[in-house]
Amino acid sequence: MSPRFGALLYKRVHMRGLGYLFLSILSQVRSEALKVIIGHVGHRVTLPCAYDARVQGLVSFCWGRGKVPTFKCSNRILAAEDGEVFFISDTRYQLLGRVGDGNVSLTILNAQPSDAGVYGCRVELPGWFNDYKVNTYLVVEEAPSDQPGTQDNVPATAGTQKEGDDDTTKRTKQVEDGLKAFQEVGNICRLAAVVSITVLFILVFISSGRRSCPRQHVTTSTVENIYQIV
Structure with missing residues (x-):
């Protein structure tokens, strides 16, 4: 397998893994x-x-x-x-x-x-x-x-609802609204984490790609020199 093909396969595998990671984290960002x-x-x-x-x-x-x-x-x-x-x-x-x-x-x-x-x-x-x-x-x-x-x-029906039941319904609504607001804050934090992790992985991927290029060039040159000597 040629170095260029190996590098291409390496990039594809890492991009696919990055995509799976992104989707996995993003699936958690929901209400x-x-x-x-x-x-x-x-x-x-x-x-x-x-x-x-x-x-x-x-x-x-x-x-x-x-x-x-x-x-x-x-x-x-x-x-x-x-x-x-x-x-x-x-x-x-x-x-x-x-x-x-x-x-x-x-x-x-x-x-x-x-x-x-x-x-x-x-x-x-x-x-x-x-x-x-x-x-x-x-x-x-x-x-x-x-x-x-x-x-x-x-739960009381519309025809049998009492004042106490109405108060319970109001309290239930207040609790639900409070929980919904808390969950929205959590979703924002998870979304920020998704963006940060994605940017970090992209930077690492770009950095690793740049470091791998000189190695491939040296390897190719070495192989060509060996062929010339032979």
């Missing part, structure tokens, strides 16, 4: 909206997560504390394989929906302030990088004095 659920201390609260079991069948899934990572679930609190639950970290975590229909929503019994935070649901659908992911931010507040401790966090 990942969190669903916001507001529960009350002493009540049960349900975090929604569902898929079409009629199409996909019974699949593996998990719940964790924290946003859904690249693989599996962070700080796993519940896991199931082919629809059968094999791990639950706390008996307060329950699946009260019809799992056979694809409803894998997580219900937390007797919610406490320590339960507040981000929860991630991953449903392992068939195919490469095809998993269904839901990230939910749970807010736990003190229960209104006129509500019994067994009431669920069922």
